Amino acid sequence: xSRVAKNPASRGSARPTLxxxxxxxxxxxxxxxxxxxxxxxxxxxxxxxxxxxxxxxxYVPNRAARTLVTSRTDSVALVIPEAETRLVAEPYxxxxxxxxxxxxxxxxxxxxxxxxxxxxxxxxxxxxxxAQRVDGVLLVSVHRDDPLPNxxxxxxxxxxxGGRRSDREPLSYVHADNESGARAAVEHLLDRGRRAIAxxxxxxxxxxxxxxxxxxxxxxxxxxxxxxxxxxxDFTEEGGIRAMRALLERRPDVDAVFAxxxxxxxxxxxxxxxxxRRVPEDVAVVGFDDSxxxxxxxxxxxxxxxxxxxxxxxxxxxxxxxxxxxxxPHRHVALATELVVRESS
Amino acid sequence: xSRVAKNPASRGSARPTLxxxxxxxxxxxxxxxxxxxxxxxxxxxxxxxxxxxxxxxxYVPNRAARTLVTSRTDSVALVIPEAETRLVAEPYxxxxxxxxxxxxxxxxxxxxxxxxxxxxxxxxxxxxxxAQRVDGVLLVSVHRDDPLPNxxxxxxxxxxxGGRRSDREPLSYVHADNESGARAAVEHLLDRGRRAIAxxxxxxxxxxxxxxxxxxxxxxxxxxxxxxxxxxxDFTEEGGIRAMRALLERRPDVDAVFAxxxxxxxxxxxxxxxxxRRVPEDVAVVGFDDSxxxxxxxxxxxxxxxxxxxxxxxxxxxxxxxxxxxxxPHRHVALATELVVRESS
DNA sequence: ACGGTGACTGGGAGCGCTCCCAATCCGGTG
DNA sequence: CACCGGATTGGGAGCGCTCCCAGTCACCGT
Numbered sequence: 001x002s003r004v005a006k007n008p009a010s011r012g013s014a015r016p017t018l019x020x021x022x023x024x025x026x027x028x029x030x031x032x033x034x035x036x037x038x039x040x041x042x043x044x045x046x047x048x049x050x051x052x053x054x055x056x057x058x059y060v061p062n063r064a065a066r067t068l069v070t071s072r073t074d075s076v077a078l079v080i081p082e083a084e085t086r087l088v089a090e091p092y093x094x095x096x097x098x099x100x101x102x103x104x105x106x107x108x109x110x111x112x113x114x115x116x117x118x119x120x121x122x123x124x125x126x127x128x129x130x131a132q133r134v135d136g137v138l139l140v141s142v143h144r145d146d147p148l149p150n151x152x153x154x155x156x157x158x159x160x161x162g163g164r165r166s167d168r169e170p171l172s173y174v175h176a177d178n179e180s181g182a183r184a185a186v187e188h189l190l191d192r193g194r195r196a197i198a199x200x201x202x203x204x205x206x207x208x209x210x211x212x213x214x215x216x217x218x219x220x221x222x223x224x225x226x227x228x229x230x231x232x233x234d235f236t237e238e239g240g241i242r243a244m245r246a247l248l249e250r251r252p253d254v255d256a257v258f259a260x261x262x263x264x265x266x267x268x269x270x271x272x273x274x275x276x277r278r279v280p281e282d283v284a285v286v287g288f289d290d291s292x293x294x295x296x297x298x299x300x301x302x303x304x305x306x307x308x309x310x311x312x313x314x315x316x317x318x319x320x321x322x323x324x325x326x327x328x329p330h331r332h333v334a335l336a337t338e339l340v341v342r343e344s345s
Numbered sequence: 346x347s348r349v350a351k352n353p354a355s356r357g358s359a360r361p362t363l364x365x366x367x368x369x370x371x372x373x374x375x376x377x378x379x380x381x382x383x384x385x386x387x388x389x390x391x392x393x394x395x396x397x398x399x400x401x402x403x404y405v406p407n408r409a410a411r412t413l414v415t416s417r418t419d420s421v422a423l424v425i426p427e428a429e430t431r432l433v434a435e436p437y438x439x440x441x442x443x444x445x446x447x448x449x450x451x452x453x454x455x456x457x458x459x460x461x462x463x464x465x466x467x468x469x470x471x472x473x474x475x476a477q478r479v480d481g482v483l484l485v486s487v488h489r490d491d492p493l494p495n496x497x498x499x500x501x502x503x504x505x506x507g508g509r510r511s512d513r514e515p516l517s518y519v520h521a522d523n524e525s526g527a528r529a530a531v532e533h534l535l536d537r538g539r540r541a542i543a544x545x546x547x548x549x550x551x552x553x554x555x556x557x558x559x560x561x562x563x564x565x566x567x568x569x570x571x572x573x574x575x576x577x578x579d580f581t582e583e584g585g586i587r588a589m590r591a592l593l594e595r596r597p598d599v600d601a602v603f604a605x606x607x608x609x610x611x612x613x614x615x616x617x618x619x620x621x622r623r624v625p626e627d628v629a630v631v632g633f634d635d636s637x638x639x640x641x642x643x644x645x646x647x648x649x650x651x652x653x654x655x656x657x658x659x660x661x662x663x664x665x666x667x668x669x670x671x672x673x674p675h676r677h678v679a680l681a682t683e684l685v686v687r688e689s690s
Numbered sequence: 691a692c693g694g695t696g697a698c699t700g701g702g703a704g705c706g707c708t709c710c711c712a713a714t715c716c717g718g719t720g
Numbered sequence: 721c722a723c724c725g726g727a728t729t730g731g732g733a734g735c736g737c738t739c740c741c742a743g744t745c746a747c748c749g750t
Contacts, residue, residue: 015477017736028700033738041698060476064412065736068705073409078458082443094438098427101460110478113423113458115446131405132360133455266641296611298643362706373730378708386728410706413735 016057025053036061075110076319077134079125079148081141082117091291092308096140096162099312107320109135122148130155136319138162138312144205158322160315164207164332172322172330174315176306178208181337182215185258185286185304188339190219194256194284198229200243200268202260209235212260212288229254233264240267248275255283256345262287262294262303269297269344284345299343306337361402370398381406420455421664422479424470424493426486427462436636437653441485441507444657452665454480467493475500481664483507483657489550503667505660509552509677517667517675519660521651523553526682527560530603530631530649533684535564539601539629543574545588545613547605554580557605557633574599578609585612593620600628601690607632607639607648614642614689629690644688651682 022032027046034042035050042050053059067073078100080093097113104111112134116122129137129152137152140162149171152159161173182199189197199216202209213230228250233239240259244267247254257272259265265287269279277283279299287294290305314333322328367377372391379387380395387395398404412418423445425438442458449456457479461467474482474497482497485507494516497504506518527544534542544561547554558575573595578584585604589612592599602617604610610632614624622628624644632639635650659678667673 018738019736022700029737030700030739031698034699037738043698046698060472062413062736063476063478064409064416064418065705066738067409068407068413068707068736069738071409071705075457082446093442097438097458098460101427101458101462105466111458112420113442113446113456115443117446121450127405131408133408293637293641296638296641363708364706367730374707375709375730376728379729382708388728391728407706410735411708413706413737414708416735 015062016059017062018059021050021053021057021059024057025049071132073133073135074108075112075134076104076136076138076316076323077112077114077129078138079114079116079140081143082115092289095308096312099309099314100138100316101312102309103313103316103320109320126151129157132157136160136323138315138319141206143203144207158319158326160319160322162311162315166207169207169332170330172318172332174311174318174333174335175208176308176311176337177334178211178306178337179215179218181288181304181306181339182212182258182260183219184215184337184339185288185302186216186219188302188341189256189258189284189286189345192256192284192345196229196251196254197256197258198231198247198251198254200240200247200257200259200264201230201232202235202264204232209260216258233260235261235264237263237267240264241271244268244271248272248277256285257283258286258288260288262289262291262301265301265303265344266293266297269301280343280345286339286345290340294340294342297344302342302345303340304337305340307335311335360407361404362407363404366395366398366402366404369402370394416477418478418480419453420457420479421449421481421483421661421668422457422459422474423483424459424461424485426488427460437634440653441657444654444659445483445661446657447654448658448661448665454665471496474502477502481505481668483660483664486551488548489552503664503671505664505667507656507660511552512556514552514677515675517663517677519656519663519678519680520553521653521656521682522679523556523651523682524560524563526633526649526651526684527557527603527605528564529560529682529684530633530647531561531564533647533686534601534603534629534631534690537601537629537690541574541596541599542601542603543576543592543596543599545585545592545602545604545609546575546577547580547609549577554605561603578605580606580609582608582612585609586616589613589616593617593622601630602628603631603633605633607634607636607646610646610648610689611638611642614646625689631684631690635685639685639687642689647687647690648685649682650685652680656680 018029018032022029025032027050031042031046032050035047063074100111114125116125136158138160139148142149142161142163142165144165146165149159149161149165153171159171161169161171163175164173186197197220199213201213204210231243231247233243240263243264244257247257257268259268265285269285272279272283279285285301287301287303290303294301294303318331363374363377367374370377372395376387376391377395380392408419445456459470461470481503483505484493487494487506487508487510489510491510494504494506494510498516504516506514506516508520509518531542542565544558546558549555576588576592578588585608588609589602602613604613610630614630617624617628624630630646632646632648635648639646639648663676
């Protein structure tokens with residue numbers, strides 16, 4: 001049989017194969033494979049010969065071939081609900097990606113980015129993941145009723161969540177200590193002598209939003225606070241605006257607001273200004289995220305910083321761990337937040 | 346997490362193969378393959394039988410096997426220099442990704458996200474791309490001396506740039522019409538009766554920055570403007586601050602500033618406030634990007650909007666085109682910008 | 691000297707898919 | 721009724737790699 005190299009995409013110099021390296025080094029395929037994969041049981045002599053051949057030929061393993069036999073893909077997916085990329089403070093997005101990338105840096109894993117926008121895409125994603133096209137999944141911004149985590153568990157796919165669905169989340173996750181952060185924010189307002197401290201919440205089907213609300217409540221005392229001081233919103237500026245208007249109407253005496261996101265806090269500040277209330281003299285404002293928005297409002301906003309990039313890095317490390325050790329029990333990690341005080345409080 | 350799969354090849358429920366589908370449908374592998382890939386020359390009868398079998402078995406093609414033989418990977422890489430994710434206005438990042446994802450939406454291509462941070466990683470990326478692990482590359486935020494585009498051309502890898510290296514860029518690219526945008530901004534300032542219109546530039550090794558500077562010059566008249574009205578910076582807030590200080594010192598009479606990015610404009614506004622100049626009464630300010638920052642400065646900032654998400658979408662479509670038709674000549678697309686007038690001017 | 695031992699090594703057997711070609715089928719022709 | 725050509729079909733031959741096992745070989749103990 002002639003070995004007619006009829007490569008369909010025959011551009012560029014044909015890449016050398018394992019076989020070519022073996023021939024050049026005067027050894028068998030098995031030995032080259034062992035060297036490439038760092039297995040032991042290869043004589044020093046053979047190893048150097050192979051390494052030399054690899055260098056000379058510029059050999060790079062064909063990932064598809066490897067995947068075909070090992071059924072490892074050497075890639076992980078980062079799944080982000082697209083809506084969140086609009087609502088949530090912008091840096092959340094880039095910081096997460098940066099953290100994940102950093103966590104993957106000296107692996108040779110690839111990062112697949114998947115934005116899910118519609119319910120239909122969600123289903124496609126499910127099929128996609130079931131097809132085992134990645135070794136693991138990072139899932140951020142999960143809502144309470146998100147079906148994806150359960151799916152992942154069902155198909156036995158390693159996964160780590162950024163944030164949790166509830167405080168009984170079984171899957172592995174990394175999250176910021178939202179409750180403590182919120183509590184610190186409200187206590188800071190109390191320290192400043194504020195007495196009527198309202199809060200603007202995020203969507204309560206997200207645990208992060210609930211936890212921040214809890215922090216507000218706990219800082220104010222054990223018993224549930226006056227409901228008139230709580231306005232529900234959705235993390236958007238528009239929502240923050242509406243919530244602040246409602247609060248002013250219900251509680252003209254309000255002298256401080258803790259918003260569960262910077263963007264909502266910015267909206268609140270607008271409303272306060274229009275209402276003729278000075279910030280911070282009449283009403284103090286504290287946000288959450290410490291995003292770029294917080295630094296540019298007028299006055300600059302006090303906010304609770306969460307270590308998003310580090311969350312991404314940690315999630316990634318945990319995922320790689322779970323991929324490498326399939327039996328591993330799920331782990332839960334909380335990272336500390338930090339109150340950044342500026343002039344709005 | 347109950348059963349620890351110790352058998353390497355034992356995946357949850359063994360995924361059905363092409364062969365299984367063929368058996369079930371009572372046809373040969375070739376026929377199933379033809380149906381799956383939409384080739385013609387399949388009788389209606391065979392086709393429906395195959396489709397039925399696929400549905401019943403829940404068959405999903407194994408991508409690795411396909412890649413191995415076709416040497417297509419069905420994935421494209423989006424390469425982003427990591428430094429840019431910090432400097433450039435944040436939404437740039439997420440908008441681009443959103444656009445690219447949208448462009449890929451009804452393909453079954455996957456998106457690989459690659460952040461390049463160090464020179465070493467840059468080299469690894471070169472090796473990676475040379476290994477033909479993706480079908481095409483999207484490259485954003487290219488600097489004038491970026492070696493990557495040439496590499497891509499050398500290895501004959503389909504690529505589309507977001508922005509260009511110079512106005513003689515040979516590779517395909519999509520960019521915003523920076524010069525017109527800048528010109529519109531400066532003309533707007535002239536309309537407002539401003540006479541000493543300074544500009545704060547981005548790093549001039551980026552064509553976008555140069556083009557914005559050109560726009561400033563051309564709006565002011567054919568001849569090169571007074572150099573004292575031009576301050577070079579780097580797209581960062583810090584840079585904008587330094588530049589504005591320098592401008593105030595050199596030209597106390599300055600009555601307007603056009604900054605090549607919102608973040609720099611925000612820095613400039615800070616400096617102006619500290620210097621006791623009112624915006625816009627004493628000095629009008631216009632930014633570029635129309636990012637979230639522009640909406641939250643005090644006063645809200647006039648800015649030049651660029652359709653970033655659309656750029657991402659367009660780039661992606663062009664790339665898919667180039668992948669599908671290898672002979673295609675390179676194309677250059679400029680998208681219009683739009684001046685968004687707010688209270689800072 | 692000889693079997694035993696452990697360290698290495700080569701290469702067959704696929705992984706699941708696409709390509710391609712020979713084989714088959716069928717209606718229409720002469 | 722034999723023959724022809726186009727439409728359809730089945731399945732062999734790999735793609736490049738890892739796994740695994742049967743050797744091979746130098747060396748040791750008795």
